[in-house]
Amino acid sequence: MTMIDDLAERLRAGERRALARAITLVESARADHRAQAAELLAALGTAKQALRIGLSGTPGVGKSTFIEAFGLMLTAQGQRVAVLAVDPSSARSGGSILGDKTRMERLSRDELAFIRPSPSQTQLGGVARRTREAVALCEAAGFDVVLIETVGVGQSETVVAEMSDLFVLLLAPAGGDELQGVKRGIMEIADLILVNKADGELKSQALRTCADYAGALRLMRKRPEDPEGFPKAIAVSALETQGLDAAWGDMQTLINWRRDNGIWAARRRDQARFWFHEEVRVQLLARLRDDPAMRARLEAAEADVAAGRVLPSVAAAGVVDPAFPAKT
Numbered sequence: 611m612t613m614i615d616d617l618a619e620r621l622r623a624g625e626r627r628a629l630a631r632a633i634t635l636v637e638s639a640r641a642d643h644r645a646q647a648a649e650l651l652a653a654l655g656t657a658k659q660a661l662r663i664g665l666s667g668t669p670g671v672g673k674s675t676f677i678e679a680f681g682l683m684l685t686a687q688g689q690r691v692a693v694l695a696v697d698p699s700s701a702r703s704g705g706s707i708l709g710d711k712t713r714m715e716r717l718s719r720d721e722l723a724f725i726r727p728s729p730s731q732t733q734l735g736g737v738a739r740r741t742r743e744a745v746a747l748c749e750a751a752g753f754d755v756v757l758i759e760t761v762g763v764g765q766s767e768t769v770v771a772e773m774s775d776l777f778v779l780l781l782a783p784a785g786g787d788e789l790q791g792v793k794r795g796i797m798e799i800a801d802l803i804l805v806n807k808a809d810g811e812l813k814s815q816a817l818r819t820c821a822d823y824a825g826a827l828r829l830m831r832k833r834p835e836d837p838e839g840f841p842k843a844i845a846v847s848a849l850e851t852q853g854l855d856a857a858w859g860d861m862q863t864l865i866n867w868r869r870d871n872g873i874w875a876a877r878r879r880d881q882a883r884f885w886f887h888e889e890v891r892v893q894l895l896a897r898l899r900d901d902p903a904m905r906a907r908l909e910a911a912e913a914d915v916a917a918g919r920v921l922p923s924v925a926a927a928g929v930v931d932p933a934f935p936a937k938t
């Protein structure tokens with residue numbers, strides 16, 4: 611048995627150490643590791659599917675607290691929960707990982723849970739690929755729920771939404787005019803808005819904020835992928851574990867409806883297509899950059915474009931055409 615066969619077998623058996631090792635392999639930039647990762651992913655296939663939940667929220671909103679409480683609620687029901695973090699800024703805010711570990715201490719000790727902090731690499735494109743592969747590995751390891759957490763820097767929400775079955779936005783209680791602070795694009799991809807910290811002194815403010823978001827959601831165009839009443843805003847307290855069962859109930863309602871109406875499967879198909887085309891684009895570009903002559907051409911074209919001497923489309927053709935010489 612090869613090393614990869616052995617790893618695949620232990621991973622399929624749900625061994626968390628094997629899963630951790632496999633993720634390290636897909637995160638590696640080393641060519642031999644990439645080859646092994648590809649072999650492993652091919653051996654595992656795509657048969658098992660977990661519920662993929664994307665979760666976004668700015669730092670301090672309570673993501674770690676929520677994931678710990680929500681994750682423990684699910685594992686108490688016997689579900690296996692994996693948590694992956696997508697944080698393109700983690701190299702800069704290196705301290706947050708330490709904070710997360712202490713905050714998710716109970717969940718990280720739970721036999722039914724697996725927590726993986728984001729790799730300390732900053733490039734979003736690379737993070738997206740690694741996270742998708744890590745999700746596939748968690749599914750092969752038999753996890754029922756995969757939570758993909760992001761702090762929402764730059765495009766990371768869109769990236770996470772593109773690999774999730776449902777997308778949850780965690781928000782803090784806000785003063786009235788702060789509602790504008792949430793980018794419209796994010797409201798449009800949210801399936802469920804959770805206004806956290808609905809406890810103690812913040813409770814009434816959280817309820818008001820929640821009502822404001824519910825109102826804003828009602829004003830938005832009805833999406834064909836939603837049953838009546840969605841997207842929805844509800845108030846929760848991660849700290850006091852209030853409203854988490856209601857949030858889970860709403861997620862189930864939504865996902866069951868999408869399953870029954872073929873939307874869940876269509877979304878997975880669209881996502882697979884999207885990432886396939888993205889990968890072709892990324893891999894073609896990487897191959898161009900690997901070739902010294904092509905790389906020089908790329909850089910010269912880029913300089914021409916930046917200086918306004920050549921249109922982007924014309925410059926791109928000047929690079930791509932020589933890479934695919936016409937057959938004689």
Ligand SMILES: Nc1nc2c(ncn2[C@@H]2O[C@H](COP(=O)(O)OP(=O)(O)O)[C@@H](O)[C@H]2O)c(=O)[nH]1
Binds near residue numbers: 673676713807
């Ligand atoms: N009052 C209250 N505080 C909370 C709640 N959830 C998180 N916090 C606090 O908010 C701070 C940031 O929480 P954390 O989970 O680290 O946020 P993250 O940066 O989004 O992961 C911590 O001090 C938490 O104790 C909540 O439901 N209620």
Ligand SMILES: [Mg+2]
Binds near residue numbers: 673674675710
């Ligand atoms: Mg956190």
